[in-house]
Ligand SMILES: *[C@@H]1O[C@H](CO)[C@@H](O)[C@H](O)[C@H]1NC(C)=O
Ligand SMILES: *[C@@H]1O[C@H](CO)[C@@H](O)[C@H](O)[C@H]1NC(C)=O
Ligand SMILES: *[C@@H]1O[C@H](CO)[C@@H](O)[C@H](O)[C@H]1NC(C)=O
């Protein structure tokens with residue numbers, strides 16, 4: 305991984321319509337990491353040409369931010385140009401449905417070609433699932449969740465947002481419960497309100513109450529620990545790698561100490577074809 309980070313010197317950006325890349329570019333600059341090239345395209349027709357330019361520059365580490373259909377298109381072109389396997393490190397900035405490379409029918413590549421092209425790619429993402437041995441605050445394991453998901457005929461393939469959507473419902477429920485406790489107990493007279501009297505014209509006050517409650521919420525959801533800083537969820541980032549057609553967690557970024565932990569209980573070693 306150390307050498308991977310050193311090699312960021314040869315990193316490039318390849319993008320379609322995303323601000324994430326600009327943000328990242330700034331962070332790299334602040335940390336004195338030079339990028340070799342930054343490319344963007346407006347239409348998939350341009351992808352082949354842009355990839356060829358990168359290949360000519362001998363770029364080896366490629367960050368890509370694309371929508372899912374575009375990602376399939378890009379990886380198909382990468383396959384045709386041989387820009388995959390051990391010479392190339394692909395790092396995706398967006399999350400897609402499970403095994404997104406199997407829907408190859410909309411590209412000119414076969415399923416097996418696309419699967420080869422995406423083998424070993426990395427994704428940096430927010431934590432979106434508990435590890436096998438953990439149970440949420442509601443005493444639900446990831447396995448329980450998946451069984452329920454199956455039972456209630458959840459759509460397939462499962463969206464990467466399924467677990468956090470589920471936790472959002474919990475967040476709402478816990479917030480409402482707390483708000484009801486407040487109104488009943490009258491603890492906070494400065495916050496006197498009643499949920500029953502809510503309408504969209506007097507919503508401001510209740511909004512503040514909900515916001516205050518959420519700032520103090522802390523629980524373990526199916527998608528991992530939940531707490532809020534301002535309106536945003538405080539996130540633990542995860543690095544996953546595609547190892548043999550399945551995404552495996554290889555490291556956790558712990559915001560508390562600013563370190564990458566490659567030895568978390570659920571972390572697998574990085575696999576790299578020699
Ligand atoms: C980046 O380089 C400048 C000039 O060499 C130096 O002052 C600064 O501390 C470096 N920043 C980091 C994060 O290494
Ligand atoms: C398939 O490709 C066409 C043309 O590139 C595009 O307009 C469409 O959105 C794609 N559909 C899917 C499901 O990827
Ligand atoms: C590709 O396959 C998926 C699922 O089988 C289907 O929904 C989609 O319409 C297909 N797209 C094309 C362009 O054939």
Ligand SMILES: *[C@@H]1O[C@H](CO)[C@@H](O)[C@H](O)[C@H]1NC(C)=O
Nearest residue numbers: 439440441442443444445448
């Ligand atoms: C959580 O659920 C498991 C399995 O259903 C059960 O064995 C365990 O006692 C439960 N723990 C708590 C604290 O309720």
Ligand SMILES: *[C@@H]1O[C@H](CO)[C@@H](O)[C@H](O)[C@H]1NC(C)=O
Nearest residue numbers: 452453454455456457458459
């Ligand atoms: C899920 O689908 C099956 C088969 O179509 C059906 O029998 C069942 O009632 C559905 N379950 C729910 C919770 O909708």
Ligand SMILES: *[C@@H]1O[C@H](CO)[C@@H](O)[C@H](O)[C@H]1NC(C)=O
Nearest residue numbers: 491492493494495512513516
């Ligand atoms: C009461 O509400 C005020 C304003 O929202 C807040 O600053 C204060 O901490 C609350 N007090 C209690 C006991 O919750």
